[in-house]
Amino acid sequence: MNEVLKKIGEFGIVPVVKIDDAKDAVPLAGALAKGGLPIAEITFRTEAAEESIRKIVSAFPDILVGAGTVLSVDQARRAKDAGAKFIVSPGFNRKVVEFCMNENIPVTPGCSGPTDIEMALEYGINVVKFFPAEASGGLKTLKAISVPYGMMSFIPTGGIDTSNLAEYLSFSKILACGGSWMVKSELIEKGKFDEITQLVREAVNLVLGFSLAHIGINGDNEDESLSIAKRFTAIFGFSLKEGNSSNFAGTGIEVTKTAGPGKNGHIAIKTNNVARAVAYLRRNNVEVDMNTARYDGDSIKSVYLREEIGGFAVHLLQK
Numbered sequence: 001m002n003e004v005l006k007k008i009g010e011f012g013i014v015p016v017v018k019i020d021d022a023k024d025a026v027p028l029a030g031a032l033a034k035g036g037l038p039i040a041e042i043t044f045r046t047e048a049a050e051e052s053i054r055k056i057v058s059a060f061p062d063i064l065v066g067a068g069t070v071l072s073v074d075q076a077r078r079a080k081d082a083g084a085k086f087i088v089s090p091g092f093n094r095k096v097v098e099f100c101m102n103e104n105i106p107v108t109p110g111c112s113g114p115t116d117i118e119m120a121l122e123y124g125i126n127v128v129k130f131f132p133a134e135a136s137g138g139l140k141t142l143k144a145i146s147v148p149y150g151m152m153s154f155i156p157t158g159g160i161d162t163s164n165l166a167e168y169l170s171f172s173k174i175l176a177c178g179g180s181w182m183v184k185s186e187l188i189e190k191g192k193f194d195e196i197t198q199l200v201r202e203a204v205n206l207v208l209g210f211s212l213a214h215i216g217i218n219g220d221n222e223d224e225s226l227s228i229a230k231r232f233t234a235i236f237g238f239s240l241k242e243g244n245s246s247n248f249a250g251t252g253i254e255v256t257k258t259a260g261p262g263k264n265g266h267i268a269i270k271t272n273n274v275a276r277a278v279a280y281l282r283r284n285n286v287e288v289d290m291n292t293a294r295y296d297g298d299s300i301k302s303v304y305l306r307e308e309i310g311g312f313a314v315h316l317l318q319k
């Protein structure tokens with residue numbers, strides 16, 4: 001997959017932004033980055049779009065900036081010249097698509113049904129915007145459409161917010177969700193950038209869904225592991241689950257049969273998506289040890305952080 005689209009998938013969200021006055025562009029981009037989402041789709045719904053893109057690109061070269069609501073080749077060209085790294089259109093516009101393909105800039109045209117999708121396939125495009133997502137039947141429709149088009153990934157947009165984001169993202173054919181809920185025009189106009197940062201943080205937390213899975217106690221051998229696990233079951237009534245390499249007391253306490261990683265043991269943190277979590281951690285200078293990664297097919301299912309915290313190894317697990 002194209003590197004830009006891959007990055008969009010790692011973010012899991014594309015903030016769809018309408019900027020009326022280009023002076024707001026840089027503070028807005030700063031608010032997104034501070035909230036943990038250094039990506040923006042600046043829509044050509046206002047005259048300020050082109051200048052906004054240019055300003056953000058020059059102030060924050062690391063932020064992934066694209067152009068949205070691109071309805072003509074002229075807009076696509078202006079967006080690209082201003083530094084946009086991807087182009088989004090609400091419908092399937094052959095001219096815009098052809099321009100983007102010739103210019104080698106990723107384009108995700110809006111598709112809401114099989115006919116549009118087949119047009120995209122004709123051009124070798126396998127990531128499209130599903131628009132307008134909720135009004136077109138939402139996840140139910142998208143799941144039905146995905147059946148014959150297994151090669152397609154989608155960026156549903158339109159009517160997505162904190163109430164349905166996690167549900168959309170739980171479907172593997174969804175690369176990311178687009179939406180304006182955290183970057184509403186009125187917040188931008190009123191300069192409420194701290195509020196935007198807060199809403200972005202909330203959205204990022206929903207994407208990642210970090211929570212405690214279990215703690216792992218390092219047992220030295222099988223007998224010790226079993227006796228420790230049984231002690232917890234005896235005291236607290238947790239159910240005992242004997243496994244190959246460890247035993248569980250309930251779901252919250254694991255006792256390994258050989259000393260595992262971590263001076264004191266390990267703490268397992270589950271997440272909605274390990275790949276997105278790894279990308280997020282790396283953006284925040286937290287290293288993972290990819291030698292410890294486990295996969296299910298192509299998708300990463302677990303990995304340890306490089307660091308120990310408080311003597312505990314930290315294991316990221318897919319929910």
Ligand code: 3PG
Pocket residue numbers: 016068069090157158159160178179180181
């Ligand atoms: C878009 O252009 O992608 C949509 O208008 C965004 O939809 P939303 O405002 O419902 O998030």
